[in-house]
Amino acid sequence: MRILLTGGEGQLGTELIAQAPHFGIRLLAPTLAQMDLTRPADVDAHWDAFRPQAIINAAAYTAVDRAEDDVDLAFEINAAAPARLAARCRAEGIPLIHISTDYVFDGQKREPYREDDPVAPLGVYGRSKSQGEEAVRTGLERHLIVRTAWLYSAHGANFVKTVMRLVAERDELRIVDDQIGSPTCAEDLAAALLGIAARMRGVSWGTYHYCGAGTTSWCGLARHVLETMAARGRLQHYRLTPITTADYPTPARRPAYSVLDCGRIEQRFGILRPPWRTSVEKTVDRLLSIESSKRP
Secondary structure, eight states: OEEEEEOTTSHHHHHHHHHGGGGTOEEEOOOTTTOOTTOHHHHHHHHHHHOOSEEEEOOOOOOTTGGGTOHHHHHIIIIIHHHHHHHHHHHHTOOEEEEEEGGGSOSOOSSOBOTTSOOOOOSHHHHHHHHHHHHHHHHOSSEEEEEEOSEEOSSSSOHHHHHHHHTTTOSOEEEEOSOEEOOEEHHHHHHHHHHHHTTOTTOOOEEEEOOOBSOEEHHHHHHHHHHHHHHTTOOSOOOEEEEOGGGSOOSSOOOSBOOBOOHHHHHHHOOOOOBHHHHHHHHHHHHHHHHHHHOO
């Protein structure tokens, strides 16, 4: 199966590329320099050359705070580009898997968000992603919108890597403890998406949620990262202080509770989600191994 991937240089894209051969999928994953979604001609050129049988749109403007000022670009990448992809997929008669986010919700709920819960984004990033969802939903019948949250991996910039770096630089880590969600390993999400893509025929189109199993706070996630490092003998001591969102103001508001109900994707696709703690440990081990390999 031939799939055109956008966002191949990101965390999720990197994992999709690495795992695609195991699922019998041939991915074309142009770099941002080769295929910029703000330049429709780039997309057309790769589309015409590759003749894909499906699209995975993993590209996004994800700089949540910077988006508050960079409004036009955020909406161009997160809303206008998915609309164009959906229109082209409709014209070609092929499906689109579009990746979205927990930030489409306002975090006021106190039980896991279902796919059909009303969206109420708090900032530019969430609004642009919500508008992109709607463009895909209304523009293409054969679509899968997969919302995820708190993505991390051994690649790129993410919270797990930041914690591992900062603990070596600071005497104390002060981490928000009143935002609750489900950390999601990009490796796990990629496997789920490729498993779905490999048997695309007969799927139930629509919106789905996928996150790591279980919930925690950002501080809880940081604590598990540090405990894992300590258990591997790679951290002698650390000081972790829980703080509130009010103690750490940011330009963009974050949802206080963004746990996603993933029952639908489990039931319809038979997907088993690893516990977030297990996947964090695997990622920390990968990062420690990479670090050790760089030592003289």
